[in-house]
Every structure is written in structure tokens, then in C-alpha cells.
Amino acid sequence: MQTPAVDIEGVTHRYGGHVALRDVSLQVPPGMLYGLLGPNGSGKTTLFRILATLMPPSEGRAQVFGLDTTQEPDTVRQRLGAVFQAEALDENLTVRENLRFQASLYGLHGADRRNRVDALLTRLNVADRAGQAVSSLSGGLRRRVDLARGLLHRPDLLLLDEPTSGLDPAARRTFWAAARRLQEAEGTTLLLATHLMDEAARCDRVGILSNGALVTDGAPDALKAELGNETLWLDTESPAALSDRVEAQFGVSTQIVGSTVQVAPSDPPAFLSALYEAVGDRIRSATIRTPTLEDVFMVHAGTVPDSDQERVLAQVTGAQDQD
Template identity: 75%
Template sequence: MASAPAVHIQGVTHRYGTHEALRDVSLRVAPGTLYGVLGPNGSGKTTLFRILSTLMPPSDGEARVFGRDTSEEADAVRQMLGVVFQEPALDENLTVRENLRIQGALYGLHGADRQARIDTLLERLDVADRADDPVSELSGGLRRRADLARGLLHRPELLLLDEPTTGLDPGARRAFWAAIERLREVEGTTLLLATHLMDEAERCDRVGILSEGRLVADDSPAALKAELGRETLWLDTDKPTALRDRIDAQFGVSTRIVGAMVQVAPSDPPSFLSALYEALGNYIRSATIRTPTLEDVFMVHAGVLPGDSREKVLTRNADPEGPS
């Protein structure tokens, strides 16, 4: 199984009644990769993680973790998995060390081996000086790092991170990611991350964007941004369809409608903008020329704008997808 992908999803569809939460999703994640999953509410992120964590089988298709089928070989898959949830899965009345001892026992770790592993993780995650304090007395950032130790205790080959920095302040988020980077160097664990934060997605080796249950983009952050061109022009308008059609008819330049914006990728944006204002200025409220960001990629593929009343995907504190 050593040569198998860390995650191999082939043609996965999942239905809740007549609703398709995932639609023919296929992706491969190489061992040692940090892979980010982005998507608005209802895009299927939670359903994908539930399938990978063996909580339910897909309606169609197959999902494998290091060659093991998540439906047919669930017990074997669970031994290879660690999970860090949106909220820490720790008993607040117990100390950090007591929580980790219980977690280790659940995976068959005992005695000196378990204690050595606990001590190693506490040191690597900078929680050692609080190991004998009740979890209830820890800050949010310390709880998160203690929970990361819980997820890593049994040396999982794949760690699922489901919006792990939800509710953390910027300093705690930086400390959490510093710990993740150190662990990647030392342990080589494959990481699958669900996040709504663009700076976290930028850290990933590859990013997959889910929209309405479909995987609509899958590549490195740099490659995804390069697809939009070196510089792009974003036009704010009351009539996006009319403006797009006029640009197509008069200039023959590629355009996309993204929410109430029209995105244009001409070869020379400054010169093009001058000509555009002269020809169609009455359609344009404002215009911005910028180097494409991962947020732009997300908006183009998922059709969601920051602050759009339909989705609060870039500012929300949690992912209330429910059965999606």
C-alpha cells in the first residue's frame, strides 16, 4: 500500500433523499501533501469528510485512504486516520495529559511507549508546561494545540482538519500553523484541510474548490491564480449581463460574471480600461485592476462574493452545512 495515494476518490456521489450533496467527485491526494478543500455552505465539504472518516458510505463511487476502501475496510481506515474537529474533542474536566492517556488507550497505546509519545507531542506543540492543567483552564489556542496532539497521538498517516482554527484570534492561529509546519517536517503526515480562510488555503500544496457538490477546481494555489492571467479587471455594475454582452460584442475579450461583478482578462488591462470607459462608461460604477488572488479564483469558480448575502463563506465562524 506504500505506493497508493493518501486519498483516492473516484466518481463519488452522495444523496440525502433526492438532494445530491456530492456529484461525481474524483480527486487524488499524494502522500505528504497538505490539501485544502474550499467551498461555500452546502458545497459538500462536510459530506466528503464524513465519507473519508468512515462515518457513512457514498451513494455511488468509491473512496480510499492509502488503498483501503472507506466502506469495505472501515476498521483499517480508522487506524490510519486522525481527526481534528471544528471544536476540540477534549474532556474539559481532565488535564491535557489525562485526555491524551485515554486517547492513547483507545488506540492500544500503553505504558512507556504511550508516555513517550505524549511527551514528544506536548513538547513539539508547546503545551508541555500546561500538560497537568485541566483543559477548562486553557486558552482557545492552547486547547487547539492539545487537540492536535490528540489527533496525532497514534501516528495517523492521514489527518483530517475540519476548520481547525475556528474562533481563534490571529496570534493563536499563527501558533497553530507554526505547530502544523513543524509536524509536517518531522512526521510527514498527509493533511486534508477544510477551511474558509484564504490565507490558510494559500499554505496548501493543492486546493480543491467544491461548488454545489462538484469539484470545480483542483491545482496548486499558484496554478489556479495563473489561470486568471497576470492581471485582471473587475467591473462593478448594475447590469452585469448587459455589460458582459457589450464587451463580448465590441471587444471580443473573455469575460465572466461573478455575482454583481464582471471579470475581464485583457492582454493590457490599463489600456483596455481606458477604451472600455470611453465606449461603455455608462454601464460601469467602478473598476479595479489587480493581480489575481486565491479569493478571486474562489469567486470565479464558486460564484460567491465576499459579503454576498447568499453566503458568508469568507467571514463565517463555522460551517453549518448539516447534511451536505
């Protein structure tokens, strides 16, 4: 049996009286791109800090390739790299100088250092910028250089904490294309923390964090399939009352998400017609659609990550209303 790249068991972490993580257990196989999806404050960065050996958990244990992050921090650090929200680059140095300096910290020298730096510059399509100061680069280029920095010592696990924050869509796509190529070429396990749905959808597997708890986990398509082929979203002034009425009269389960009630009947159009006849006066609008990752998050966490919230609520309550 393969040793998991990440093995977290019963991890809880407190900052004084605030509980940032609540009994989180998780395993990530080697070579996987695993995404932790959650809004700001859900515990993503705290979990990354524990895995990066920057602090021990209040309770539970965390291991990287079988190495305990608290008991064996030095050995763990040799196996992982990190790209955090804030870049770890010196703006006054050139791209190549930044990478040479970082490689020296990892014990790479001479031909080994030169070859590794050159290889990453080429793979990440920044070789033509090697002699430029980092301060002169665009945000997307800086991110690719920072990704190269995190990969210099060939880590088995790379932590990516919202690595595309602040990038435009084109730069984000380029960053992820480069990350995927490196994953395939070197077999690196990628652990991503994000609040962006499209980034989570790129992952092989996704775990949803809400209020410090891991509320669900699985492949994106499998998580969507759990909601059915189509789901029905009902916007109402009294979601609790509508939910109770629908469950009592029609015998189907419902989920309250903000001001909406989510239902997954076997025949949504026919069900909606019957529903309007029975309780149409309680429904402000209704939407039928194929489940999305946003829907999965809304069902399990009761909301959506910050940057997607207005867009998703617009979809649910008015963009695709059914009469």
C-alpha cells in the first residue's frame, strides 16, 4: 500500500478561544492535484501552516509521506515546497538571481544548480525573462517565477495557497497549464487552497472546508452527481416553511441554502409544475439546472466562497427563472 502524500487525522487547531480547524481527517495519494475549497476564514491557510511545519496542531496529527510534521519537521521540509499568497521573491534581483539564491539555500551548487534553474525557466516559459529584475515583471510572470522557486529542490509535495490571487484570467490559465505540466513531468503532488470554483474544478479531488470542518470530499464530477442529474432551486421569503411543506406534501428531501430551497426530484419539470399548483404563492422564482460545483458547495456549506457569491445567487434567483 502506497504511503499517502498527506495524511491528516483528527486535526483541530485553536487560536485562543477561536477554533480554526475542527477534527479534520484527510488523505491525499501521491501524484494527485487535490483542492481545498472554502471561503476566507474556513481554515485552509491554518491547515497549510501545519503541513508546512510552521506550527503544530492543537490536537491530532499531520504527516507528509509518513513523516510527522511535529516530530520530524526538518525531514518534512525536505519533501515539500510552498507557493503562498505573498511571493517569496526579491524584487531587486533578476529572475535568474532569485532562483540561484534559492537553490543555494537548498544545497544546490555548480552544474546541478545551473541545470535545475535552466530547466525550470524553460518549462515555465520564463527563460526569455531570466535577466530581468522581478520588479519589471507582470503579476502572471512573477507567479510563474515563484512557482519555479518552490520547485527547485524537486519537492514531492507542493503546497499552493491561493497562488493565482490577483491574477487576470489569462495569467491564471497560463499558471495552471504550467503547474499541470510539472505535475505530469515530475510526479509532484499538488495541494491547492482556493476559494475559486473554476480552480477547484481542475482538481482530481476536492475537499470542502466550512467553519474549519471538512464537510465533504470527492472528485468534482462525483460530488455533482450526488445531487442528481438536475436540481431545482426555489427562491422564497420563508425557506424553512417552504421546505417543511414540500417534504410533508411530496415526500422528498430538501436543503435550505440562504433564501433558497434546493430539491433533487427524479423529474424536475413535472415536479415543478405540481409544486406551483400546490404552493406557487410561496415561490418567488425557480431554476432547474445541471448541478455545478457551486451547488455542491451551497448544499454542504450553506453558502459559496466570497468571490463567487453574487454571481451564483443571481443564477439561482433570476437568471434562469422557470414559469
